[in-house]
Amino acid sequence: MTGAQTSAGPVTTGRAPLLESRGLHVEFASRGRRARAVDGVDLAIGQGEIVALVGESGCGKTTLARTLLGLERPTSGSVVYGGTPLSHRPRALKAYRRQVQLVLQDPMGSLNPRQTVYEAVAEGPRIHGLAGEREIVASALARAGLRPPETFFRRYPHELSGGQRQRVVIAGALALDPKVLVADEPVASLDASVRGEILALLLKLRDELGLSALVVTHDLGLAWNIADRLAVMYLGRIVESGPVEQVLTAPRHPYTQALLSVLPESPERVVLAGEPPDPTRIPAGCRFHPRCQVLASGRAAEAGVDGRCRSEPPAVLPARPGPQAACHYAAEARDAQITRDPG
Template identity: 80%
Template sequence: MNGRSGGTDAETPLLEARDLHVEFNARGRRARAVDGVNLAVGRREIVALVGESGCGKTTLARTLLGLERPTSGEVRYDGAPLNYSSRALKAYRREVQLVLQDPMGSLNPRHTVYEAVAEGPRIHGMADEHERVVSALSRAGLRPPERFLQSYPHELSGGQRQRVVIAGALALDPGVLIADEPVASLDASVRGEILALLLRLRDELGLSALVVTHDLGLAWNIADRVAVMYLGRIVEAGPVEQILTSPSHPYTQALLSVLPESPEPVVLGGEPPDPTRIPGGCRFHPRCQVLASGAAAEAGVDGRCRSQLLDILPAAPSSGEAHVACHYAEATTPARS
């Protein structure tokens, strides 16, 4: 792996979103899918982006990959703003690779493993194709790689297919993997192996990763930092141990409550996130269990919850700090805001 210093210092995030906004026209209404996000992935760091379906995390991931153009704000790689010219995007997509959740859908059933992994190096005109394919398969845990070269996807297990997808990314020597629900389609017995592989790639190759997931348990097992997204914004972010053992935002608390070891699940009321109908005040307040219970009123912040906008959270790459966008948390635990 190269160090990807790019002339920048080691504290510069490798991948960063700065005040990112992405809007779409949805049936004549404006959908604010990403509504002001600061997010940073440091070097040799795994960040988990967590939230329920519809929160905007997939749109954010696509924008970080250069597949969507932001309405405002910017994506930066190695300290430089993303250039959207065709040539620049091609070079960028060698550096930032996507790993999807459905390996069967990602792989052409008519292509052998060799052809699947060689596709990226061919597109980018890279030399030593055979050596790259064999090395990538080996690093992805398919050993001996020669055993798999002429296999077809239907001849492999689900875990092996996901390793082929990862090998296809590794063949390009990327700096960052963006993994969208990388183990969601796998059996429980295989999930741990793929997560261990991602950790090993971080440790041995210096890879960074953004893991997009709805599963806070997965975040606990793999991430250095976690960012919790709700209705287009990061509402809580920080070191994974701090956020997941002592969450400040009611939404994070609700997500954690569905884990098996939690004493009592929090059932959220109201409507699921709708990016065409973002409420005033705290965007979570129509479903907030703290507001519904009267605890926010006791803290004297219920009016603010319903009417006062919250600041966009900073990216805080590798700073060790946690941040939360919540009037109640600010009133009761000011050190966390």
């Protein structure tokens, strides 16, 4: 995979794209330099599709999610919803946030301990001036699996279990009847016994309401169980994407292979050298090359791509549903396979 660091633009088939990032860059000032938190991302979420965004802490996942929610302004590029670029004018953002809602990982942190469940779920409908508040709250709680909903109206967060609190957070999002949920580590703070229940709820909401979702996580097992498609992020950029089963059973990018190697069933553990680089000093060439096990082992040199790994940045991956990897070695291996087996 070669070429300059320019985006080919979103190209999707199958499900129509509902929420997209196009050539997205987000930078922050850091110690007199610019940190490239999101550094050229094309990503599309189709109608009724769940996309998992995975990667190490600090890779830019949360910044990308916040930008898709309109909470951060892109330095360049755009967020597109329903074919229309997102405007950051207050009135436009308010209307947009009825359609795209956030579900946070820590329900105790996102719920006001002094508010009842009713007040927490009613907050969004009140901000947006929706009529029939009581019916909206009851319906949202019921859809989130808290039944009968009226029995939860007067309860406070500390009176609920962790799973029930997360359902209240989800109900607060559902009260606005959104089309997309952005869930940031939605089960990370929950006991293993209730994680499956929340994941099953998200799948049920997708099936019954046609909701789309972006699930931000470092947990590949969660991605396997919930996502239709997977995007792997490293140092501000998507380095591999595709249908979740294809990416997790036949990963092409060395970084994805390293992430998968920590799973118990993995035959071989890959230990990456060092920490992720400083986003104010992204390496030349492939941004993963200083830690790449394929380059370090000499396999990239054997394939004749080691020089390109160190000097030539792979192109930005377009937002298309098929499997793809931003890796010179993977591209060379793919081309060699096609040459051997052209049929």
